[in-house]
Amino acid sequence: MFLIVALCVIVPVLELAVFLQVAHWIGVWEALFLLLAISLAGFWLVKVQGVSVFRQGRAELDRRRVPGRSIVDGALIVAAGGLLIIPGFVTAILGLLLLIPPTRVAVREFLIRRWTKRYTVRRVSMSTAGPAPTVIKVDSVVVDRSEPEQLGGQRAIEPGRDPLG
Numbered sequence: 001m002f003l004i005v006a007l008c009v010i011v012p013v014l015e016l017a018v019f020l021q022v023a024h025w026i027g028v029w030e031a032l033f034l035l036l037a038i039s040l041a042g043f044w045l046v047k048v049q050g051v052s053v054f055r056q057g058r059a060e061l062d063r064r065r066v067p068g069r070s071i072v073d074g075a076l077i078v079a080a081g082g083l084l085i086i087p088g089f090v091t092a093i094l095g096l097l098l099l100i101p102p103t104r105v106a107v108r109e110f111l112i113r114r115w116t117k118r119y120t121v122r123r124v125s126m127s128t129a130g131p132a133p134t135v136i137k138v139d140s141v142v143v144d145r146s147e148p149e150q151l152g153g154q155r156a157i158e159p160g161r162d163p164l165g
Contacts, residue, residue: 015088022089038092042084045099050077072108 023031057070076098083095097103 011086011088011091015086015090018089035087035089035092038089038096039084039087042092042095042099043081045096046077046081046084049080049099049101049104050074053077069108069112072111073104076104076107 019031019035022034026034053070053073057067057074060067060070080095080098083091083098086092098107
């Protein structure tokens with residue numbers, strides 16, 4: 001909670017200080033135009049990188065593999081887009097850094113190492129050599145298909161017709 005409050009106070013102050021310094025160096029209108037240009041370029045990169053990561057994830061799914069790295073890359077691209085929406089040079093630079101694939105790979109690997117240290121990953125395997133499976137007995141009622149009155153006046157399955165085919 002403290003971290004969130006600190007970020008809500010520190011980031012705007014830092015963004016304002018950096019904007020004022022850049023505006024002092026190149027002028028106010030030029031700084032605003034530069035900020036707008038960086039954001040627009042970033043949005044274009046978010047689209048390009050997002051489509052690329054989506055295709056990689058789709059290819060992994062087609063190969064019957066879990067697209068774990070693609071999911072993390074997609075989340076980092078969404079975070080980069082969020083940082084680019086926030087007006088300011090510091091957040092724009094952080095967002096653009098997340099859009100560069102080598103930087104994103106480094107951040108992704110750091111996050112995966114951190115998550116795997118925090119959470120235990122266990123592999124479960126099933127074997128047929130073991131005790132017999134548990135049998136659960138259930139009471140049931142058999143409804144004859146020749147008496148549609150028991151089915152509310154309608155036939156659920158037409159006689160002689162395969163329900164799956």
